[in-house]
Amino acid sequence: MENKTITSVNNPLIKKLYKLRDNKKQQLSDGIILVEGKNNIDEARKLNLVEFLLTTNEIDNNKDIRVTENVIKKLSSLKNPDTTIAVVKLPVYESKKYKRVIFLEGIQDPGNLGTIIRSAVAFNFDAIYLSKNSSYLYNQKVISSSQGAIFMIPIFQMDLLKAIDLYDYNVISTHLSEESEFIDKTNFPESFAIAFGNEGTGISSELLSRSKSNVSIKISNIDSLNVAIAASIAMFEISKK
Amino acid sequence: MENKTITSVNNPLIKKLYKLRDNKKQQLSDGIILVEGKNNIDEARKLNLVEFLLTTNEIDNNKDIRVTENVIKKLSSLKNPDTTIAVVKLPVYESKKYKRVIFLEGIQDPGNLGTIIRSAVAFNFDAIYLSKNSSYLYNQKVISSSQGAIFMIPIFQMDLLKAIDLYDYNVISTHLSEESEFIDKTNFPESFAIAFGNEGTGISSELLSRSKSNVSIKISNIDSLNVAIAASIAMFEISKK
Numbered sequence: 001m002e003n004k005t006i007t008s009v010n011n012p013l014i015k016k017l018y019k020l021r022d023n024k025k026q027q028l029s030d031g032i033i034l035v036e037g038k039n040n041i042d043e044a045r046k047l048n049l050v051e052f053l054l055t056t057n058e059i060d061n062n063k064d065i066r067v068t069e070n071v072i073k074k075l076s077s078l079k080n081p082d083t084t085i086a087v088v089k090l091p092v093y094e095s096k097k098y099k100r101v102i103f104l105e106g107i108q109d110p111g112n113l114g115t116i117i118r119s120a121v122a123f124n125f126d127a128i129y130l131s132k133n134s135s136y137l138y139n140q141k142v143i144s145s146s147q148g149a150i151f152m153i154p155i156f157q158m159d160l161l162k163a164i165d166l167y168d169y170n171v172i173s174t175h176l177s178e179e180s181e182f183i184d185k186t187n188f189p190e191s192f193a194i195a196f197g198n199e200g201t202g203i204s205s206e207l208l209s210r211s212k213s214n215v216s217i218k219i220s221n222i223d224s225l226n227v228a229i230a231a232s233i234a235m236f237e238i239s240k241k
Numbered sequence: 242m243e244n245k246t247i248t249s250v251n252n253p254l255i256k257k258l259y260k261l262r263d264n265k266k267q268q269l270s271d272g273i274i275l276v277e278g279k280n281n282i283d284e285a286r287k288l289n290l291v292e293f294l295l296t297t298n299e300i301d302n303n304k305d306i307r308v309t310e311n312v313i314k315k316l317s318s319l320k321n322p323d324t325t326i327a328v329v330k331l332p333v334y335e336s337k338k339y340k341r342v343i344f345l346e347g348i349q350d351p352g353n354l355g356t357i358i359r360s361a362v363a364f365n366f367d368a369i370y371l372s373k374n375s376s377y378l379y380n381q382k383v384i385s386s387s388q389g390a391i392f393m394i395p396i397f398q399m400d401l402l403k404a405i406d407l408y409d410y411n412v413i414s415t416h417l418s419e420e421s422e423f424i425d426k427t428n429f430p431e432s433f434a435i436a437f438g439n440e441g442t443g444i445s446s447e448l449l450s451r452s453k454s455n456v457s458i459k460i461s462n463i464d465s466l467n468v469a470i471a472a473s474i475a476m477f478e479i480s481k482k
Contacts, residue, residue, distance in 0.1 A: 111352060115467045122460035149463055184481060217477065219363035222390055225473070226356045232470040233477045236458065240425060 005066040006054075009074040014067075017054075017075055017087065024136050031090045033138045036078055041086045043148030049091060055084040077140045090138070093154035097167040098127035099191045100238070102231070103160050105207055106198035107134045112228040114145025116196070119232035121149040123239040129193070130157045160195075164210055169193040173203050173211040174234060180214035183237050194238070196231045246307040247295075250315040255308075258295075258316055258328065265377050272331045274379045277319055282327045284389030290332060296325040318381045331379070334395035338408040339368035340432045341479070343472070344401050346448055347439035348375045353469040355386025357437070360473035362390040364480040370434070371398045401436075405451055410434040414444050414452040415475060421455035424478050435479070437472045 006014060017034060020026055027033050032051070035041055044050050053064040056072060072081050102120050107113045113135045120128055130137060137157050143150050156163070164171060172188070173195045195211065197203030208214075217233055219225060225233070247255060258275060261267055268274050273292070276282055285291050294305040297313060313322050343361050348354045354376045361369055371378060378398050384391055397404070405412060411433045415424075436452065438444030449455075458474055460466060466474070 115470060118463065118467060119470055121462045122466055124461050145467070147463070147467075152462060218480070220365050221362045221393060222359065222388070225363055226359060226386070226388075226469075228467075229356060229360055229470060229473040232466070233474055236474045236477075239459070 005068060006071055007068045009071055011071075013065075014071055014074065021075060021077065024138070027138055028090075031092075033088055033090060033143075034075060034077075035086045035088045035143060036076060036082055036084075036140065037144050037148075038082070039148040040143055040146070040150070041084065041088075043151045044086060044088045047091065047151050049088050049151060051087045051089055053084050053086050057083050091151060091154075093127070093156070095156070095166075097169070097191070098154065100124070100126045101169060101191075101193040102128045102235070103131075103163075103169075103171065103193045103195035103207070104128060104134055104231075105131045105160055105195060105203055106201070107131075107196070107227060108199055109227075110135045110139040110141035111145045112199065112226070113137070113139075114142040114147075114150065115228040116231045117142070117146040117153065117155070118149040119228070119235050121152045123232075123235040125153065125235060127154040127156070129160055129163045130155060131160050132157060160207060161210060163193075171195055171207070171211040173197075173208055173214050174216060174230060175203050175208060175211075175214040176216045177214050180216045182218050183215045183234050184218075186213075186215050188238055188241055194234060196227055196234075199227050246309060247312055248309045250312055252312075254306075255312055255315065262316060262318065265379070268379055269331075272333075274329055274331060274384075275316060276327045276329045276384060277317060277323055277325075277381065278385050278389075279323070280389040281384055281387070281391070282325065282329075284392045285327060285329045288332065288392050290329050290392060292328045292330055294325050294327050298324050332392060332395075334368070334397070336397070336407075338410070338432070339395065341365070341367045342410060342434040343369045343476070344372075344404075344410075344412065344434045344436035344448070345369060345375055345472075346372045346401055346436060346444055347442070348372075348437070348468060349440055350468075351376045351380040351382035352386045353440065353467065354378070354380075355383040355388075355391065356469040357472045358383070358387040358394065358396065359390040360469070360476050362393045364473075364476040366394065366476060368395040368397070370401055370404045371396060372401050373398060401448060402451060404434075412436055412448070412452040414438075414449055414455050415457060415471060416444050416449060416452075416455040417457045418455050421457045423459050424456045424475050425459075427454075427456050429479055429482055435475055437468055437475075440468050 054067045170192045295308045414436045
């Protein structure tokens, strides 16, 4: 059976997907995003999240849609688009108390966010809570720097104080203060949320006041580490315990 | 004393600096680059590397040059330029055997490179050797993500095998193999070079064959960490010993 190839960017489906591409609100209300990159598409597929592919490659099923290169170019947000774009439904996760949790407050850089997600999966964390004033979760740069990990861990973009209210998380903030312990000398409880703050200003006073303790990473010569680096070192340390 | 303000992008000095901005060869032969960003300019100034500033701010000396906003915009490589661009001379470092050394082979992403440099300074490493097929060292993205650290540690962009020949470095490669030890279980000698490879392909077989041992970081669920993350975790672990 030969499927029809979509060759025009004015095709109604393509026009609809093009609108969706840059419309965060619609993405969240429809629960649908466009995903590029082999690793990301492979992960989404493993988790049964791929609705269908748009591809210039040959197809072997009734779901996927063959398109011409101009269509991929129109829909892609990459300078050098791949041959395939996936239409992916957003995973839905159970709202509950998780055991080892990351709190991210005001993480602005999508590359940092994606990298933290990748490390969180590598170091076996159970969930991520992302403050509303952080980067948009399904930004293409977040997805691509997560290398597929974005689909492998529950992530909730919501008010962090509300998450504490709901689940009584034991919050440990990465923050340099007189009482902060070095992370490699710290005993972590069985269940906790470790918090990382904004690239420039760190963790807010509101969240600090709700934290049970502070930890820091010992560094020399400069004031701070990149936040994705700090978060990953902390997760690595914790994963060893 | 009132200095003259440069208002035209056709001023010979501005034209010369504009040419320099994107010409790597000339930067290296003249030993001069343009630097933006407060942290980077502050660090360069501390190390006496700033030749002069071009700034829309008031100036209080004979060296710096006041310019109008259009001149800054012309010379800047940022979307939202700051008020100041520094003309900075490249630091020159002694070619010798350093004690704790980083080898970077084929690091493509300038953000990764800058972040690794920042972490190397934070964790007290002594020098970085960067392979020729890596990102250009004085790329603005490298400078900005190093947050000033690029001026704080000797960095040599040269053939890594030649560096081994010259100084007999004891190379430890971050590479997963049957014999590789986990980094947190490894005893490091007093002097060594720890090597990190390309984002996609890792360390070359040539460099592996010149390595004394391999180490790796224990991860789950996914195949690899971002290289800046892996390098920083390794440096953190080593800094504790």
